[in-house]
Every structure is written in C-alpha cells, then in structure tokens.
Amino acid sequence: MSSPASPRLKPLPWVLFGSRWLQVPLYLGLIVAQCVYVVQFMFELYHLVFEMKQFNETSIMLSVLGLIDVVMISNLLIMVIVGGYETFVSRLRLEGHPDEPEWLSHVNANVLKVKLATAIIGISSIHLLKTFINAANLDHKTMMWQVIIHVTFLASALSIAWIDRIMSPGTLASMRHE
CATH class of the missing domain: 1.10.287 (Helix Hairpins)
Known part of the structure; x- marks a missing residue:
C-alpha cells in the first residue's frame, strides 16, 4: 500500500509555509x-x-x-x-x-517559552550570585538594578507559566467543573 500523496498547496500558501526554512x-x-x-x-x-x-x-x-x-x-x-x-x-x-533529550518529546511553543524563561532566571541567578560575592567592589545602585531585573525575570516567568497553564485545554476544562 502506498502512502497518501501530500496535498498540493497553492503558490501563496506554499511560499508562506516554506518561509519557515x-x-x-x-x-x-x-x-x-x-x-x-x-x-x-x-x-x-x-x-x-x-x-x-x-x-x-x-x-x-x-x-x-x-x-x-x-x-x-x-x-x-x-x-x-x-x-x-x-x-x-x-x-x-x-x-x-537513545540520545533524544527527554524534553524534546513534548516541546511546543509554550513549553519552549517556559523553559527559556527558567533558563534565563538561572543565568540571572548566577550573575546575581557573582554580584553579591563581589559586593564590596560594586556600587549599591548597580546591585539594586540587578535585583530589580532578576525579580522582573521571575515575575515574567511566573506570568508565562501561569498563562500557559490556564490556556492548556485540560486546565480550562477542570476549572469549569470546579
């Protein structure tokens, strides 16, 4: 049995779809x-x-x-x-x-955003830790802004995760029945 042929796209949809490359x-x-x-x-x-x-x-x-x-x-x-x-x-x-990353099996745009946000928080945490270790050599204003930026990253990641959670179909259905 042969596999079904891919549907032919019209020129504009073909260009739009192909632009992902x-x-x-x-x-x-x-x-x-x-x-x-x-x-x-x-x-x-x-x-x-x-x-x-x-x-x-x-x-x-x-x-x-x-x-x-x-x-x-x-x-x-x-x-x-x-x-x-x-x-x-x-x-x-x-x-x-055997080398497929575990997270890749369920990756989508929303999961990717949450993972990226948490990675950025981790990187920001390392920078903040370096700042606090070296605090004697730094201006208090610089440290304050780094903390503010880090808290902003945290708030953004929490917001992204919360939005992803309420937008997922299973969560919406369970919220309606509560």
Whole structure:
C-alpha cells in the first residue's frame, strides 16, 4: 500500500509555509555562537587551572561561577536551536533515538517559552550570585538594578507559566467543573 500523496498547496500558501526554512540560517548562526562560547569556556578554564596560585578563594568561586554561566548559556542555546527547529521548522524525527533529550518529546511553543524563561532566571541567578560575592567592589545602585531585573525575570516567568497553564485545554476544562 502506498502512502497518501501530500496535498498540493497553492503558490501563496506554499511560499508562506516554506518561509519557515528561512530560520535555518539563524539556527546555524546560533550554533556558531555556541562554538564561540566553547572557546570562551576553554579560555576561562585554562585561566583558572594555570593561574590558580594567583587566586584567592573568592576569585576561584567567581571563576567557577563564570564557567557555570557559560554552560547555562550554552544550554539555553541548545534549547533555542533544537526546540525552535523542532517547533517552527521541521520535525527532527528522533523518536526512539537513545540520545533524544527527554524534553524534546513534548516541546511546543509554550513549553519552549517556559523553559527559556527558567533558563534565563538561572543565568540571572548566577550573575546575581557573582554580584553579591563581589559586593564590596560594586556600587549599591548597580546591585539594586540587578535585583530589580532578576525579580522582573521571575515575575515574567511566573506570568508565562501561569498563562500557559490556564490556556492548556485540560486546565480550562477542570476549572469549569470546579
């Protein structure tokens, strides 16, 4: 038995639907950006390992937090690249592959937004921790603005998650029956 043929689209819908492929160079650019972060990580790791004797405990902690920051940004890039491609361009068809990320099986635009928001909060938390560790060398106004920005990220993420929850079909149905 042959598979059913794909329906033919008229020219305008075909162009509109096909325009999603214009995102591919953007995702490839993010892969290049991730390569830059790998190089940055290696430089920071080299600096930490080979100049360790010049550091005090606080400097080592700040350097390690810098490494964690690079890793978290790299994780954010992977979520955007893989999740964005899967959601907006084309299926990756990784079902059953042993390396398929768990979150990819249920990713959609709303899930991706919530995951990105929480990743940004994690990155912001690392920056805030670095700020507090280095507080003696920073202006109080700078620290205040970093806290305000972090709280804004938290409020935004909570809002996105709340909106996603009330907009999901199962939640709306259960709210009506309560």
